[in-house]
Amino acid sequence: xxxxxxxxxxxxxxxxxxxxxxxxxxxxxxxxxxxxxxxxxxxxxxxxxxxxxxxxxxxxxxxxxxxxxxxxxxxxxxxxxxxxxxxxxxxxxxxxxxxxxxxxxxxxxxxxxxxxxxxxxxxxxxxxxxxxxxxxxxxxxxxxxxxxxxxxxxxxxxxxxxxxxxxxxxxxxxxxxxxxxxxxxxxxxxxxxxxxxxxxxxxxxxxxxxxxxxxxxxxxxxxxxxxxxxxxxxxxxxxxxxxxxxxxxxxxxxxxxxxxxxxxxxxxxxxxxxxxxxxxxxxxxxxxxxxxxxxxxxx
Numbered sequence: 001x002x003x004x005x006x007x008x009x010x011x012x013x014x015x016x017x018x019x020x021x022x023x024x025x026x027x028x029x030x031x032x033x034x035x036x037x038x039x040x041x042x043x044x045x046x047x048x049x050x051x052x053x054x055x056x057x058x059x060x061x062x063x064x065x066x067x068x069x070x071x072x073x074x075x076x077x078x079x080x081x082x083x084x085x086x087x088x089x090x091x092x093x094x095x096x097x098x099x100x101x102x103x104x105x106x107x108x109x110x111x112x113x114x115x116x117x118x119x120x121x122x123x124x125x126x127x128x129x130x131x132x133x134x135x136x137x138x139x140x141x142x143x144x145x146x147x148x149x150x151x152x153x154x155x156x157x158x159x160x161x162x163x164x165x166x167x168x169x170x171x172x173x174x175x176x177x178x179x180x181x182x183x184x185x186x187x188x189x190x191x192x193x194x195x196x197x198x199x200x201x202x203x204x205x206x207x208x209x210x211x212x213x214x215x216x217x218x219x220x221x222x223x224x225x226x227x228x229x230x231x232x233x234x235x236x237x238x239x240x241x242x243x244x245x246x247x248x249x250x251x252x253x254x255x256x257x258x259x260x261x262x263x264x265x266x267x268x269x270x271x272x273x274x275x276x277x278x279x280x281x282x283x284x285x286x287x288x289x290x291x292x293x294x295x296x297x298x299x
Contacts, residue, residue, distance in 0.1 A: 027051035033059030058096035058139035087124040096148030177248035180272035190294035192260040195222035
């Protein structure tokens with residue numbers, strides 16, 4: 001039986017007693033293993049859609065429950081149904097612990113200490129409303145006492161499994177590269193984190209991360225959740241970058257597009273990108289039929 005499982009079981013009284021402490025609900029947590037018993041399991045509950053964890057000098061173990069207060073009407077409202085997805089992005093200096101996904105009492109290794117690199121990868125997992133999930137951080141043993149920090153950021157959403165969302169963990173998601181249909185385009189205009197009218201300037205392909213980074217010159221910003229597009233080098237023209245899967249085969253070329261998608265750990269990810277003239281046709285036709293889900297100020 002793994003040591004991580006033994007400590008989890010002990011914390012719940014299955015085995016002999018060990019020290020278990022509980023923190024208040026919050027978005028982020030920062031603590032030190034120097035104040036923690038080597039055989040203890042500290043219980044942490046984070047109830048936000050995004051936040052971070054930073055564990056200095058890891059010792060013992062942490063059990064992290066993620067249960068965000070998502071808006072009513074989303075898939076994760078605590079009614080026992082629907083699907084929620086969580087993603088974690090380890091810091092470049094992640095050391096001193098391994099992360100397990102605990103699902104209904106079973107542990108699965110999600111991130112080992114050796115997975116840490118200069119280009120940390122995002123790890124995602126999903127669960128249904130009736131499943132019980134948590135993250136279990138198990139400290140690793142080292143001969144020296146040099147400072148180590150196990151740190152990561154997390155994000156949760158109830159809509160990441162939809163067609164309009166980014167591909168989770170950059171896995172092969174069926175239909176992730178296909179063009180959006182008319183209904184998806186109209187919904188994306190209303191729901192996306194960013195809606196930008198512009199053109200493709202460059203496309204950089206990253207074979208290691210299996211990503212394409214699209215350099216976009218913006219004509220008009222209809223919406224951006226964060227400052228993704230801004231002037232560069234004193235120019236009045238707004239520019240920014242949008243990521244997508246390498247296998248989607250995006251190429252630079254002429255034309256005007258409307259780019260829509262989601263912000264994921266501070267990076268823009270492409271959802272839909274119809275040509276602007278096609279979008280205008282779809283939008284105006286839906287407007288005449290009184291079927292637009294929201295109004296857009298056209299150029």
